[in-house]
């Protein structure tokens with residue numbers, strides 16, 4: 001397409017000052033080219049007296065169009081050379097960034113380069129930005145090329161140095177030659193060049209140009225064919241390299257994929273985040289918000305993070321794909337790709353009643369596995385609470401091991417105003433009565449025997465501007481509760497022994513596995529405090545109310561633990577699955593996780609039979625038969641409390657007093673264990 005060029009759109013150029021004398025006699029190059037006519041057309045263009053440019057420029061339309069672009073773009077026609085940045089850092093950067101292209105061109109350049117010595121021609125390689133990254137050929141020509149910065153680090157796009165073999169090939173996407181006076185800038189008119197674009201075999205985008213340059217007398221009509229052949233050879237080498245890399249990445253994945261099943265979806269992406277292998281990707285229903293996250297065509301890319309840790313990679317996953325497992329793939333010690341596994345089943349398909357608005361919130365919500373209605377409703381409330389500025393305290397209720405801590409983290413994730421906002425957690429079940437006040441509110445020097453000499457801030461002060469999580473709030477001694485209420489009401493904290501109040505701006509997340517209403521009724525928890533912290537509450541349902549969530553969790557822990565210990569995935573026989581389904585899970589998710597952990601460590605093969613399961617799961621007591629059991633066994637009937645006490649003592653003996661393992665074995669948290677020890681009068685010294 002031609003465009004009329006106005007006077008004000010061009011820079012007036014005098015005769016080139018730095019140009020070499022253009023070869024007097026034209027090489028019989030092209031019937032369209034005449035040296036004098038071309039120069040006159042160029043001068044006319046620069047003078048602005050073009051009239052109807054398309055008729056009065058006796059130059060090829062390719063050249064005419066390019067000159068028009070140059071004039072409109074304000075390229076200085078007197079320019080004598082291309083810009084260059086040949087600093088060490090820049091060259092290092094270019095070499096690293098174009099590693100694959102340089103490697104693919106190596107063979108062609110070595111072969112052709114050698115043959116060019118003494119011919120007056122040089123072969124150059126430019127990247128997709130027009131930056132020269134390699135040059136080879138006739139020594140004198142390479143030396144002369146430096147005058148115009150036709151050297152590594154030189155930038156040869158049309159928009160900086162006008163019409164030329166590299167820049168114009170990049171612009172048009174076609175093989176081109178630009179001969180002598182056809183160059184736009186005066187300083188380059190003593191050169192001839194033929195350039196051909198190199199396309200990425202992956203998606204056809206132009207990633208470079210191979211160009212043959214020299215003084216005008218090297219012009220031959222077939223120069224363009226030569227560079228085009230070289231470009232094709234480079235593309236072929238690139239394709240071979242990409243295929244080999246794809247195979248190697250797949251091999252690395254297969255060798256390190258214990259948590260992958262044939263029915264899972266799999267996507268392997270290369271170092272640029274481009275999918276190079278996709279299989280069995282989930283076929284999400286139309287309208288599912290995940291639809292737009294999956295590669296529809298070749299344009300989809302994963303934004304690779306700078307760091308190559310699994311956590312950084314997981315963070316790079318777009319919202320909605322958080323539930324897939326991502327792992328880095330290294331070749332020769334370098335991060336060269338990643339594998340995204342979409343677990344078969346429903347884990348990845350979760351939809352929320354209200355979608356988490358921020359990536360932090362979505363990430364924290366994705367940590368909570370399960371898609372039962374009861375669980376999703378709880379997540380929904382948590383997301384709303386997290387995003388509401390009005391709610392200053394929230395109570396998370398639920399039995400032991402249901403995942404209250406994950407919900408606390410979810411609320412915190414949504415509450416964050418800045419990344420540096422503090423999150424301070426205190427487990428009320430793990431603090432002695434005497435230290436409670438000091439832990440919560442801090443103290444001044446000498447406030448009590450054993451107080452630190454400098455004084456100490458409490459958790460309220462430490463959490464100022466952020467979130468304070470008080471776990472097991474039901475364990476808080478009655479006498480401390482009015483002070484907590486006062487801080488929440490007045491938003492001012494007094495350190496023990498200090499009359500000075502310190503303002504605090506804290507969001508409180510309290511959690512409990514007790515029924516606080518009952519605790520209030522029993523006089524163990526203050527009613528006014530309950531109403532203060534329990535206005536907004538999140539009820540985390542126990543596993544028995546979550547339908548098939550146990551299956552998703554079983555799968556989730558199976559993969560997670562297999563990945564962590566480098567083992568293979570466990571398979572479960574039908575009778576084993578039936579037993580797991582029938583079981584009531586008193587310790588909830590924690591108990592389920594501990595079971596999977598134990599099976600991974602203790603199972604002989606990877607098939608879990610019902611007989612591999614603990615006795616209470618494999619053959620649970622049938623509720624309708626207690627009388628018969630009582631008859632058939634001589635065991636005396638004992639109270640629940642005694643049974644619990646016995647269970648704790650047995651576990652202590654079995655685990656040699658290791659409290660973490662005892663808590664795990666009993667399916668309760670450590671604070672709950674401490675409480676039980678206190679309740680049953682078992683001295684901690686016992687352990």
Ligand SMILES: Nc1ncnc2c1ncn2[C@@H]1O[C@H](COP(=O)(O)OP(=O)(O)OP(=O)(O)O)[C@@H](O)[C@H]1O
Nearest residue numbers: 367368369400401402403404405406513589590669
């Ligand atoms: N929905 C879930 N998805 C994935 N992991 C879970 C889920 N729920 C719980 N877990 C895991 O189970 C374990 C117990 O959960 P958590 O500590 O949050 O329970 P809790 O309700 O706070 O228990 P407690 O009342 O005993 O303190 C943790 O390892 C947690 O990561």
